[in-house]
Every structure is written in C-alpha cells, then in structure tokens.
Amino acid sequence: MRIFRLVIAAVLFSALVNSVNGQSTVNQNQEGYIFKEKISLQATSVKDQHRTGTCWSFSGLSLLESEMLRKSRPATDLSTMFIVYHTYLEKARKYVRMHGNTNFSAGGAFHDVTNMIRKYGIVPEEVYKGLNYGEDKHVHGELDQLLKNQVEAVIKNPNRKLSPVWMETVESTLISYLGEIPEKFEYQGKEYSPQSFAREYVGLDMDDYIEISSFTHHPFYSRFIIEIPDNWSWDEVYNVPLYELGEIVDFALESGYTVGWAADVSERGFMSGNKGIAVMPSKNPEDMTDAEITRWESLSDRQREDELYRLSGPVSEIDVSQEQRQLAFDNHQTTDDHGMHIIGLAADQNGNLFYKVKNSWGDYNLYEGYFYASKSYFNYKTLSIMLHKDAVPPHIRTKLNL
Secondary structure (H helix, E strand, C coil): CCCCCCCCCCCCCCCEEEEECCEEEEECCCCCCEEEEEEECCCCCCCECCECCCHHHHHHHHHHHHHHHHCCCCCCCECHHHHHHHHHHHHHHHHHHCCCCCCCCCCCCHHHHHHHHHHHCCCECCCCCCCCCCCCCCECHHHHHHHHHHHHHHHHCCCCCCCCCHHHHHHHHHHHHHCCCCCCEEECCEEECHHHHHHHHHCCCHHHEEEEECCCCCCCCCEEECCCCCCCCCCEEEECCHHHHHHHHHHHHHCCCCEEEEECCCCHHHHHHHHCEECCECCCCCCCCCCCCHHHHCCCHHHHHCHHHHCCCCCCECCCCHHHHHHHHHCCCCCCCEEEEEEEEEECCCCCEEEEEECCECCCCCCCCEEEEEHHHHHHHEEEEEEEHHHCCHHHHHHCCC
C-alpha cells in the first residue's frame, strides 16, 4: 500500500443528498451516476495521509474507530503516526536481521496496525500527531529516505559486526520527525499509558480481527503468507473462493460491521476516483503506469473528454472470474497499492451495486473523500480484506475453523 498523495488540485463539488424512504440518494449531476445508499455505517471523519505511503495505518485505524462506534464507545481519532513510528522500528529490526533481503519502505498492511496495538498500545491523535518537523500535513519523503539510508549503512557492516546502538539512530530519526512517544498522558480527565488506553478506552481485542483473500495458488479454506512486498512481517491471510469473498463483505455490512479493503488502484477505471467512482468497464481500458493521484491531474484535454473519465452514466462492466483475478496477480497487474475502508453499500440508477468507501486523501472529490467502488472492481482488484471474525457468515466461519 504505497499510494502517495502528492498534490490535491481537483475541483470540489457538492453532492446533493436527499432522504428517500429512510435511505439516501446521492446525485453527482444530472448526467452522471446517481446512488441510493442501502447501507451506510458509522465512521469517523475523513483524514488526509497527504504525501506519505501510510494509507494502511489510516485505513486500519479507521476500521477500528468504526468498531469502537459499533460497540457504542466514544468517537475517537486514533494516532496514525504512533502506529507508523512503531512499525518502522519493527521493520528496521526485520530488515537488518534479513541482511536487507526483505522490504523496507513506507508501505504496510492492516495487520501492522493490529500487531502494533497488541504490542505497544495506542494513543489518541491529539496526543501524538506525528508532526514534529514544521509541516501542517504529513510529508515523509525525507524521513523515508533517511531511515532507508540508515538501515542500509548498518547492513553494509563496515565495523564487521553490528554496533549495539544502531537501533538508537533509527529511533532518534523517528523522534526528530514524529516526536517522542509518551509513556503516560492525560485524556478526558484520566491518565493512561498507551497500553492501558488500548485496553480500557478503545476496548477492542486485536485477536478478533482477521484478513481474508482469494487466490488459487494456495488451497481454499487454508491460511497463507500473502506474497506482496508490504507484507514485510509475513503475516497470514485466510483464503476463500471469490464468490465467498464478496459474500463475506455483504454479510458484514448487513450485520453492522465495516471492512478494511486493500486493493490495486492502478486501473484506469479507478482514475474516475476524482469523481468518486471506481469501475472496471467491459471495454477493458488501458492500465495506468502507476497509481498516484497526481496522474489524475496530468491528463490531456482529450483524455478528460474521454467517456471513461467523464462517466456520463453507468457503464457496462466485466464479469470477473477467479482465473482472471489470479492471472492479474501473477502478472503483477494487480499490485498492493492502497488501503481503504468499506463502510456501506449503494445502488446506481440501474440497480448495479457499489461499495461505499472511505479514503484517506482528504476532501478531494465529489463525495467529500468517500467514493463508490463497483463489485466488478472489488472482485478484480482486491488483495485482501480485514474485518472482525464475527462478521464472517457462520457457514464460511466453520470452513475456516474460526
């Protein structure tokens, strides 16, 4: 999940929202998609990862914040940079232990969030903002490069053995940019440590959250280490057939659970995201060369007039097979780009179903930072999902021995 949001220059519009029989109708414009929301679950405010590759922390914590709301706990913004700080330290240890033969970058995965909370706890965003370097928004290019240079120097091992203080240099850099991690802090009139805050205030069991994927190079209903660069910790995911992956998400939403969504967003159909739409048109459009949001802002006039970008109305989409998604993964056409948060379900004016997705690029599009992803897009480009194990349908839970 290495999406970098470098510049947001998209023109902002307002979505018209009307109540219809207890549901919401969201009208992009008279010619575009019109969505009727069937399910819209509670979520905290849209955040902005800005110029960082930390979408996994933003989306993973967004999932847990919604879980707190589901359990009638207070609406709370949890610190994304607290997670990033500890993940970088753990990643540095692993990278050096592996002599540099693993991934070391800003990217990560949903399980990094739950793993760090399990080990280190968590703090509120207002206690640890991670902006200790003179910026109002997160900008990590310099930090990422400095950390990479440090661990590379350690691996070269000019002293012929590792110094016992090498980790102190990495930690010092993180403290310089993100700030020192508090051992104790006061929040709403009570003193906490990060561990006691996670236990007493957040009140979620990190062991309740699992990741699920769907690929044929491992047996279904087994667990496997998903082979993506950002899975530096080699965590396992459960494997189910594609039709059950969608069934799980639908069952979760209908049962009041939101879902973390890791997906490839490099398809040209996702470029409609500045309009708030992600689709897989059946005319099989040409792929983008990368997944940066800045690609949207560098289109030629001709491209901006293309039907795919204008999306003047619902388009026909491909019927994705298990074999197609496997081939795209094996060919590196589906890569580990971005972490997001599915919080609802909607239908367009033709009855086609879309997931309502909370992004972490700020208020950048027609839907104030949310967008709608078609089921075709989800089926083709999903790497994995994270959700509460109770959000899995009972018959699938039994197959997975949950």
